[in-house]
Amino acid sequence: MNKKYMMIYRDVIGKIEKGEYEANTFLPSENELVLQYDTSRETVRKALNLLSQNGYIQKIRGKGSIVLEIKRFNFPISGLVSFKELSKQLGRSSKTVVEKLKIIKPDLFLATQLETDEEDEVWEVVRVRHIGDERIILDKDYFKKKCVPDLTIKICEESIYEYIEKTLCLEIGYAKKVISVQEATEEDKQYLDLHHYNMVVVVQNYVYLNDTTLFQYTESRHTPDKFKFVDFARRNY
Incomplete structure (x- = not known):
């Protein structure tokens, strides 16, 4: 042979x-x-x-x-980790650029994801995450304004979770996640360094406070060559 x-x-x-x-x-x-x-x-x-x-x-x-780039960052599936915390774990220089911060009325799709009414106000936050000199994550976050009444560019550049926990004194409890591979949109191509890829890895997050209030829906869109999505599981007997 x-x-x-x-x-x-x-x-x-x-x-x-x-x-x-x-x-x-x-x-x-x-x-x-x-x-x-x-x-x-x-x-x-x-x-x-x-x-x-x-x-x-x-x-x-x-x-x-x-x-292709073979050095990939571990992205924890089961944990609730902010980008600021993740970048510290990676030990790499990082930057967050806020592309959009505004209050909107959710359309039917978004209202459904957030389990809210179309008349309720929602924060829309679009951020591009840089590791080194590459744009590797496009985060599209939506927060119920009645849960998170105020946001600023500075808060969004630093850590929204840190602001929620330390300033608003709210306890973030848990999240449900859906991971899929999707064809890159024009928005992805605009904001991410996709090189020759035409697909992105999308992590949809539904994040709840400790009292089970759903307060955040996120689409986190990742370049496919930079991350390994890892988890730890134990068999129950």
Whole structure:
């Protein structure tokens, strides 16, 4: 059995991990790899397919194979963690840019998500999260104004959860989360550094106070190459 494609696969992974092939750059062409490894085009293609399947490269028709970012941040699924807290855990420089802060009347969809009336006032907060020099999360938050009466740009740049807990003295209790992969919207393309991706990972959060009041609905839209969504589970007996 021809195992040379596995040798090529492991060799390319080694070069990616060492930085010889940097993220967001193209691998040598198929023809160049055929000559480099002294093998057939079929063998090279099997190696490239395996690299693609395991998330090391993205094959782009007519252009070649682009190297993907393999260093991903752990994003806790089960925890209720603010971006400020998450960035401290990551130990990376971060920044939040507030793109929108206003009071709105919710449409039917939003009123349904927040379990409120269309006449109730809701804070709409749109923020772009930066890690290093990349825009990696688009957060679209909606808060019931009767629960969170005042918000400012500064509060939204720092931590809304910190403001809710320390200034408003409210206890945030728990959240329900729905995770899906969706096609990137024009808004995603405007605010996120998607590179060659056309999909985003969307985490919908329904966040409740300790008294079971639903006060927040969020769509947190993530670039697909920067996060691993992790959880811890224990079997109950």
